[in-house]
Amino acid sequence: MRKPSVGAILLALTPFVAVCFSVSLWDRIYPIVLGLPFNFFWLIAWLLLTPVCMWGAYRLEAPRSSDRHREDGGTA
Amino acid sequence: MNSGVVALAFISLIVSAGAFLGFYAGARRKMDLEQWIVGDRGFGMLLVWLLMAGEVYTTFTFLGASGWAYSKGGPVLYILAYQPLMYVVSFFILPQVWEVGRKYRMQTQADFFQVRYNNKYLAAFVALVGVVFIVPYLQLQLMGLGMIVEVASYGAIHRTTAMVISFLIVAAFVLTSGIRGVAWVSVLKDLLLLFSAVFVGVAVPYIYFGGIGPMFAALVRAKPAHLVMPGATTNLGHSWYVSTVLLVSVGFYMWPQFFGASFSAKSSDTLRRNAVVMPFYSITMPLMFFVGLAATLILPGLSNGDLSMLTMVRKTFPAWFLGLIGGAGALTAMVPAGVMILTAATLFAKNMCRPIFRPGMTDQQVAKLAKTTVLVITVAALCAAIYSSPTLVSLLLVGYGGVGQFFPGVVLGLYSKRVTMPGVFAGVVTGVFVFVALWLTRHDPVMGLNAGFIALCCNVVVVAVVSLLTPAERGEFDEHHHTNIA
Numbered sequence: 001m002r003k004p005s006v007g008a009i010l011l012a013l014t015p016f017v018a019v020c021f022s023v024s025l026w027d028r029i030y031p032i033v034l035g036l037p038f039n040f041f042w043l044i045a046w047l048l049l050t051p052v053c054m055w056g057a058y059r060l061e062a063p064r065s066s067d068r069h070r071e072d073g074g075t076a
Numbered sequence: 077m078n079s080g081v082v083a084l085a086f087i088s089l090i091v092s093a094g095a096f097l098g099f100y101a102g103a104r105r106k107m108d109l110e111q112w113i114v115g116d117r118g119f120g121m122l123l124v125w126l127l128m129a130g131e132v133y134t135t136f137t138f139l140g141a142s143g144w145a146y147s148k149g150g151p152v153l154y155i156l157a158y159q160p161l162m163y164v165v166s167f168f169i170l171p172q173v174w175e176v177g178r179k180y181r182m183q184t185q186a187d188f189f190q191v192r193y194n195n196k197y198l199a200a201f202v203a204l205v206g207v208v209f210i211v212p213y214l215q216l217q218l219m220g221l222g223m224i225v226e227v228a229s230y231g232a233i234h235r236t237t238a239m240v241i242s243f244l245i246v247a248a249f250v251l252t253s254g255i256r257g258v259a260w261v262s263v264l265k266d267l268l269l270l271f272s273a274v275f276v277g278v279a280v281p282y283i284y285f286g287g288i289g290p291m292f293a294a295l296v297r298a299k300p301a302h303l304v305m306p307g308a309t310t311n312l313g314h315s316w317y318v319s320t321v322l323l324v325s326v327g328f329y330m331w332p333q334f335f336g337a338s339f340s341a342k343s344s345d346t347l348r349r350n351a352v353v354m355p356f357y358s359i360t361m362p363l364m365f366f367v368g369l370a371a372t373l374i375l376p377g378l379s380n381g382d383l384s385m386l387t388m389v390r391k392t393f394p395a396w397f398l399g400l401i402g403g404a405g406a407l408t409a410m411v412p413a414g415v416m417i418l419t420a421a422t423l424f425a426k427n428m429c430r431p432i433f434r435p436g437m438t439d440q441q442v443a444k445l446a447k448t449t450v451l452v453i454t455v456a457a458l459c460a461a462i463y464s465s466p467t468l469v470s471l472l473l474v475g476y477g478g479v480g481q482f483f484p485g486v487v488l489g490l491y492s493k494r495v496t497m498p499g500v501f502a503g504v505v506t507g508v509f510v511f512v513a514l515w516l517t518r519h520d521p522v523m524g525l526n527a528g529f530i531a532l533c534c535n536v537v538v539v540a541v542v543s544l545l546t547p548a549e550r551g552e553f554d555e556h557h558h559t560n561i562a
Contacts, residue, residue, distance in 0.1 A: 001172050001490045001553065012164045019157040020321045023314050027150070027304050029296055035289025037296070037303050043156035044362055047355050050160035054167055054352040061167075062348065 002064065008057040015050045019043055079395035083228040086399020087406055091245065094264055094407045098249050098257035098414075133269060133357070134213075134412040135220030138405050139382050140468030141361060145368030147381030147467070149299075149307025152365060154320050160355040161325035167351035169329060171344035172490045176553055182339060184419070185332040185482070186427035192489040192553060193497040196431040201501070202482060203427035205508055206332035207420045207453070209478030213331070214416050214457035215464075216471045217409040218243060219382075222461065224409075227386040228402040236462055242406065243413075247454045250414045251447055258414045259340075265411050268404035270360060276401065277363025280370045280388055291370055298373060316521050319529035320473070327480030327528070333412075333419040335486075382468050421449035477515060477528030481507030484532075484539045490553070499543030507535030 019042075026042045033041040144152040173188065180191045185206060190199035218239050225238030249257070278288070285291035295303060306313040329335055341347050364385065371384040375391065378384055389401050425446040430437045437445070481504050488495035511531035514520055520527035 001175075003491055004168055008168075012167065015160055015164055020161065020318055020325075023305075023317050027153075027314065027317075029300060029303055032292070032296075035287070035292055037292055039150070039153060039304060040156075040292075040362065040365075043153055044359075047156070047160055047358050047361075050164065050355045051352055054164060054355075057167060058348060058352050062345065 004057075005060050005064065008060045011053045011057040011060070014053050015046060018049070019046045078230075079398075080228065080230040080232050082395040083230075083399035083402060084225070084233075086396055087225070087228055087402040090264075090268065090400070090403025091406050091410070094261045094410065095245060095249055097264060098261045099252050100257075133266070133360075133408065135217050135405065135409040136468055136472050137361065137364060138269070138273075138408045139220050139223060139385055140216070140472065141364040142368035142371070142385040143380075143382035143467060144469045145365040146371050146378070146384040148309050148312065149302035149369075149372075150305040151307050151309060151312035151317065152368075152469075153305070154317050154324070156358070156361055156365075157317075157321045158324040158328070159358040159361060161321065162328035163351045163354045165325055166329050167348060169486065169490065170338040170347040170351065173335065173486070174338050174341055174344045174347055176490075177339045183336070184423050184427055185330075185335040186423055188335075188489070189485060189500075190427070190431075193485075193500060195497050195501065198497060198501045198504075200428045200432050201504065202485075203332075203423040205478055205481070205504070206423050207428075209475045210332065210416050210420045211453070211457050211460060212471045213475045214413055214420075214453070215460040216468050217413040217416075218457055218461040219468065219471075221406055221409045223383060224386065224402045224405045227383060227390060228398055230390075239458060239461055242410070243454050243458055246410050246413050247417070247450055249410065250417050250450055258411055258418070261407065261411050261414075265404065265407035268400075269408055272401050272404045273360040273363050276385075276389060277360070277366050280367050280392060283392060284370055284374055288366060291366065294373060295369060302369075302372060311521050311524065313524060315524040316526060319521075319526040323480050323526050323529040323532060324473075324476050326483045326532075327476040330479045330482040330486065331475070332423055332479070333415045336419050337415070380467075417450050417453055420453050421446040424449045424453075473520075473526070473528070474515060477511040477520070477526075477531060478508060480528050480532050481511065481535050484536050488539065488543075494543060494548055495539065496543045496546045496549050498546045499539045499541075502542045503535045503539035506538045507531045510534045 027039045029037040029039070031038055036044065141152060141155055144155075176182070176188070176191070180187070182188055182191065184203070186199040186203035189202045190196060193199075219235075221242040222235035222239040225233050225242070226235045229238075249261075281288045281291040285294055292303075302308060305317055329338075338347055341350075367388055368381070368384050371378070371388050375384065375387055378387060386398075386402070386405075390398050393401075425442045429445060430442055484503055485495075485500040488500070508531070511528050514522055514527035514530065522530060
C-alpha cells in the first residue's frame with residue numbers, strides 16, 4: 001500500500017496532541033468558557049476542529065488515491 | 077392507566093416499528109452470505125454513515141456515558157477524546173482495507189488476516205478472539221435493554237425477563253434481515269437518539285438549574301473535584317487517560333463488526349469522507365454527560381450510576397416521554413447488537429469452523445451454520461448479563477483490551493513489507509495473553525496505565541522482534557500491487 005503523505009500525517013497528529021498528550025495542560029475548571037469548565041470546553045471545541053484538520057488531510061490524500069470511481073454522496 | 081403501562085406501550089410501539097422496518101428492508105432481497113453480511117458492497121455515503129453511526133452509538137452512549145459522568149466524573153472525558161481520534165485513525169486504515177477487501181472478496185476481519193498472512197490458524201485465532209470479546213459488548217447492550225424495561229415499568233418487570241424478551245426479538249431480527257435491514261433501522265434509531273439526546277441534555281439542566289452554565293456553576297461550588305480527573309476515583313488519572321485514549325482510538329475499528337462494516341461501502345472515497353465528517357456526530361456525547369452530572373446533584377446516592385439517565389427522565393418528564401426515550405434506547409441496543417451477532421456468527425462459521433474442522437462445507441452450509449451460531453452467541457451474552465453486573469463502561473473497556481491487539485497486524489499488514497506471519501501471530505497471542513492475565517488478576521489499571529495498553533505495547537515489541545528474526549515473506553497485497561502497476 002502507498003504510504004500517506006507527511007502533510008496528512010502531521011494534520012492527523014494535531015488532534016492527538018490537542019486532546020490526548022496535552023491532558024495535564026487543559027484538565028482544569030478555570031477559565032470557564034461559554035459556561036463550561038475549561039476541560040469540557042476544550043474537548044468539545046476539538047470535536048469541531050478535528051474535521052477541519054481531516055478535511056485538510058483529505059485534500060492531500062484524495063488525489064493520490066488509486067480509487068477511480070468516486071461517487072457524489074447519495075445512497076442505495 | 078398507570079404510568080408503567082403507558083411507558084411500556086410506547087417502547088413496544090417503537091421497537092415494533094424498528095423490527096418491521098428491518099424485516100421489510102431485508103425481505104425484498106435474496107439472502108445469500110454476501111448479501112447478508114456485506115449488503116453486496118453497494119452502500120453509498122449516507123447508508124454507510126448511518127450504519128457506522130448506528131453501530132458506534134450504542135447503549136454505551138445512551139446509558140454508560142451518563143452513568144460514568146455520574147459515578148466517576150472527570151475520567152468520563154476520555155470518551156470525548158477517543159471519538160474524534162478513532163475517526164482520524166480510520167482515515168488511514170479503512171480505505172485501504174476496503175481496497176484489498178474488494179480485490180479479494182473479503183467478508184470478515186479474519187479474511188483479511190487469512191489473505192495477508194496466508195495462515196488459516198492465525199485467521200481462526202483472530203476470529204476466536206473477535207467472537208470472545210464481542211460477548212462483553214453484547215452483554216452491555218443486553219444489560220442496557222434490561223435496565224430500560226425495568227425503569228420504564230417502574231420495577232414491575234424484572235430485568236432478567238426483560239433481557240430474555242428483548243434478545244428473542246433481536247435474534248429474530250438478525251436472522252431475517254441481514255445487514256441491510258440493520259442499516260435501515262439505524263435511520264429510525266438515529267433520528268430518535270438525536271432528538272432524545274438533544275432534548276434531554278438541554279432540558280434537564282434548564283429545568284433544574286436554569287441552563288447548562290448555571291448547572292456547571294452549581295457543580296463547581298458543590299463538587300469541583302468531580303469535574304476534573306481523577307474525579308470520584310483514585311486510580312483514573314492523567315496517565316490512565318492517555319493510555320486509554322490511545323488504546324481505544326486505535327482499537328475501535330479493530331472490532332470485527334466495525335472493521336467489517338467498511339466492506340459494505342461503495343468506494344474507498346466514501347470511507348475517507350466519512351472519517352472527515354463523523355466527529356460532528358459525537359456532539360451529542362457531552363449532552364449525555366450533562367444529564368449524568370445534573371443527577372449527581374439532583375439524585376445523589378443511586379446504587380447504580382448507569383441508571384442515572386433513565387431515573388432523571390422518569391423523575392422529570394411524563395410517562396409517555398419516558399416511553400419515547402426508552403424506545404430510542406431499546407433500538408440503540410438492538411441495532412448494534414444485531415450487527416455484533418451477525419459478525420460473530422459469520423466469523424465462527426466461515427473462519428473457524430470451515431477451515432479448521434470441515435473444509436468441505438459449501439457457502440450455503442456456512443450461511444446455515446452462521447444462523448445457528450446466532451442463537452448460541454446470543455444465549456452466551458444473555459447468561460453473562462444475568463450472572464454478572466459490572467458497569468457498562470468497564471465492560472466495553474474489557475472488549476478493547478482484547479480487540480485492540482489486532483491493530484499491529486492490520487496496520488503493518490497494510491503498510492509494511494517486513495512484517496511476517498509468525499511475528500503477527502506471536503504478537504496477537506502475547507497481547508491477548510498479557511491483557512487477560514492482568515484483567516483476571518484485577519490489575520486494570522496497572523501502575524496508572526490501562527492494562528489493554530500495556531498488553532498492546534508488549535504485542536508491538538513481540539511483532540517487531542519476531543518479524544526481524546524470521547525471513548521476510550512476499551506480502552500478498554504488494555504482489556498484486558505490482559501486477560496492477562505493470
